[in-house]
Amino acid sequence: MERDSPARPAQQHEHNLALIMRLVARTGAVSRAKLAHDSGLTKSTVTQLTGELVGGGLLREIGTGPARGPGRPANLLVLDSLGPVGIGLQVGVDHVAGYLTDLTGKIRDRALRRADDLRGDPLRVIKAAEPVLRRLINAANSTDNVVAGVAVGLPGRVRDATVVRSTVLGWSETNLPWLLGDRLDALGAGSIPVTVHNSHHLAAHAEQWFTGDNAEILVYVGGEPVLGAGILAGGQVRGGARGAAGELAHVRVSFGDLPCACGGVGCLDTVAGQQALSRASGVDMPSRSRLVGGDGPLPALLESGERRAVAAARRAAEGLGEVLGGLVPALDPDVIVLGGHFATLGAPFLERVRGELAQQCPELGADMRIRPSRLPPDVVARAAATTVTQHLIEDPAVRLAE
Numbered sequence: 001m002e003r004d005s006p007a008r009p010a011q012q013h014e015h016n017l018a019l020i021m022r023l024v025a026r027t028g029a030v031s032r033a034k035l036a037h038d039s040g041l042t043k044s045t046v047t048q049l050t051g052e053l054v055g056g057g058l059l060r061e062i063g064t065g066p067a068r069g070p071g072r073p074a075n076l077l078v079l080d081s082l083g084p085v086g087i088g089l090q091v092g093v094d095h096v097a098g099y100l101t102d103l104t105g106k107i108r109d110r111a112l113r114r115a116d117d118l119r120g121d122p123l124r125v126i127k128a129a130e131p132v133l134r135r136l137i138n139a140a141n142s143t144d145n146v147v148a149g150v151a152v153g154l155p156g157r158v159r160d161a162t163v164v165r166s167t168v169l170g171w172s173e174t175n176l177p178w179l180l181g182d183r184l185d186a187l188g189a190g191s192i193p194v195t196v197h198n199s200h201h202l203a204a205h206a207e208q209w210f211t212g213d214n215a216e217i218l219v220y221v222g223g224e225p226v227l228g229a230g231i232l233a234g235g236q237v238r239g240g241a242r243g244a245a246g247e248l249a250h251v252r253v254s255f256g257d258l259p260c261a262c263g264g265v266g267c268l269d270t271v272a273g274q275q276a277l278s279r280a281s282g283v284d285m286p287s288r289s290r291l292v293g294g295d296g297p298l299p300a301l302l303e304s305g306e307r308r309a310v311a312a313a314r315r316a317a318e319g320l321g322e323v324l325g326g327l328v329p330a331l332d333p334d335v336i337v338l339g340g341h342f343a344t345l346g347a348p349f350l351e352r353v354r355g356e357l358a359q360q361c362p363e364l365g366a367d368m369r370i371r372p373s374r375l376p377p378d379v380v381a382r383a384a385a386t387t388v389t390q391h392l393i394e395d396p397a398v399r400l401a402e
């Protein structure tokens, strides 16, 4: 990889700091000699860079490794678990969930605030987030870890990691970092940078970071609270020119005939959306997130072969397969991960999606890897927290300059 080799003099220093951080993150406990070998940098440059990173609280020296040949055994370096940490929030209509993770990826604490309905005024979300933030900030303070950032995942279209438009939450052009930054200040946390991300985009990252799936191109399709997708290519989210990449809910399905909330007819959401699927199955389910309300009665109905539920799930799978069939030739993904309520619908649902996909694009669809997500329903919060620590690994110079 080009970024894993030394850079031109202009950005050399920053580049090399990041190179060392990535190598330590990848290798685990590692000696300076091995870092020099793996990076192609001289030993004295590595000594200088690691000195800065240790001084900045990003790397830490631990004991010694086995001596290779004559001479003193080498000190080993690891990512500093006592260094900066990240807070991630997951905002849904009925909850705010939070994670605190450190540079090594370890989960240090988590919190959940249930709510009846957070739609409407964004200050409702801010208010629900407050106890979650307070707990996580206290947890960080108790171990003297500095909170490097707060990242928020929510259903909506995000521009520049700041401005959010969310039909689910009823927000138009909301600058969440500005609102949340104010509240963090009021909590005495000082000025902590805040970023916002689409929850499906974070869920796609989660599949890569927390399952070890090293797919080059990964498509995550989630169902709650709104149907949508996150596309990863080379480890990076493809958000699109307007932050709208993956908005599949209102793609027209050929056999769809029901009116949609968007004003259209036969959108994928009217066939495969969580609400539509429940309604068509004859399940009168209040619209709760999986995190708060669990999987609901649908999985058991499908398991028992209940006629209406099976028919509704079949239509949902066909609709989803048809829309994905349009996407697959454009992206040629390694894997499609079905998350949200799709993950709970069982193997027959998965097989039907695969079958429809194979019909749509026989060449690519037939051996496409499709799997359900097995990550917990608050994983967007964990992924959000990881964006903060990941950023420290990818761009340590910013932290050292503070």
Ligand SMILES: [Zn+2]
Binding pocket: 249, 250, 260, 261, 262, 263, 264, 265, 267, 269
């Ligand atoms: Zn629609």
